[in-house]
Amino acid sequence: MTLAVLGGLVAPSPTAPAQTTIYNNFGPGHEGWDYNWGLGWTVAGPDVPNQYGVEQAFRFTPSEGGVVSDIWVAMWYVPLDQLPDEVTVRLPADPDGGPPNPENVLEDWVITEFESWDHWSPPHHLAGSGRSRLEAGKSYWLWAVGGQTTRCGWCMNVDPRVLLPHTLRREGENWLPIANETASAVRIDVGGVTCDAVRKARFTCRSGKLKMKVKLKTDEFDGQTLTIDYETGSTRLVVSGRTARGKVKRLSGPRLVRLTAPSCPQFDTRVDCG
Incomplete structure (x- = not known):
């Protein structure tokens, strides 16, 4: 199921009482939504010169299970042209320890509005559909894919020592070996109404x-x-x-x-x- 992120940017809101944050690497600044807006992993489309369709993916393993209610990611666009930017964020299960597989996608979201890369802005809020259940101790990916003309970055968290298993690939190439690297900014909550x-x-x-x-x-x-x-x-x-x-x-x-x-x-x- 694909959900559009209406309006692009949604200001963060406090966690409701019955929700549980299962992963969060945003820093304490900006009321708990700080990230490194000056540095990010490239997410680009195949029509962008010298980028060749760069996709990024980070793996996480929740200690608690539940239905995905909210995800927040921090992304910006590179204002070098007027071509449209679009990033699809996918949530696949990871049943075998390999790289992301489209056959395992539980849910995805399409982001179409971005702030520039020269300042902090509220992270994008991805509202869960109420149908994607995560199990404690099992692994999942967050996988960012750019549209044809996309030139964006998935901003890193504020502490370069905060790592997650990471891989990337370019169009027509295999995924690079999975390795622990500085994680992009993300928060994942479970709970909420089903x-x-x-x-x-x-x-x-x-x-x-x-x-x-x-x-x-x-x-x-x-x-x-x-x-x-x-x-x-x-x-x-x-x-x-x-x-x-x-x-x-x-x-x-x-x-x-x-x-x-x-x-x-x-x-x-x-x-x-x-």
Whole structure:
């Protein structure tokens, strides 16, 4: 399942009570979201001169299991041209200790908006679909692949002594041997609401006002967040007890409203905002 990262950059938010951070190498600066914006591993497309489609991948092994709720990565683009940049971040399982394999991908996300490489900016937030479960003690990859004209960097963490198993490859070549190297900035959280926990979702829109109401089967997700997509944007609802409510104003025309985190296509609703 591929999820678009709407709006490109999403400011980090505090971890909700029922979520667990299973990996985090962001530094304490910038309210716990610091990284080395001056140095990054190249992620580039095949149409970029002298780069030849560079892909990067880091392996991690969670000590606790759970459903992926949120991932944050820090990336910038190199402003040397006006060509579009796009990075697909993939999450494959690693059943055999080898390099990333597309057959093992659990979920992926597409990032299309980036800040320049000359300053710190909020990391990209990748909202989990609620369908990718990680098991404690088993290994997984985070794998970054550039689009055709992409010229980006996956920023390193602030401490070069923080390492992860790493590999890279260029277009048409094999993966390089896996070795411990300075890890790019990443945080991975598990927990959050799963699709199985959603009892009902109701979306209506009248006179430009979209109303959203989601009911859960239990109150164990109190304080968690849900993501609702309405084509021209998205919003997050906070669960209170068993219910999450919200509204968006100044919308117009027909649109598809979807519960995207967790990803529950059975609740997709077409509305007309007038």
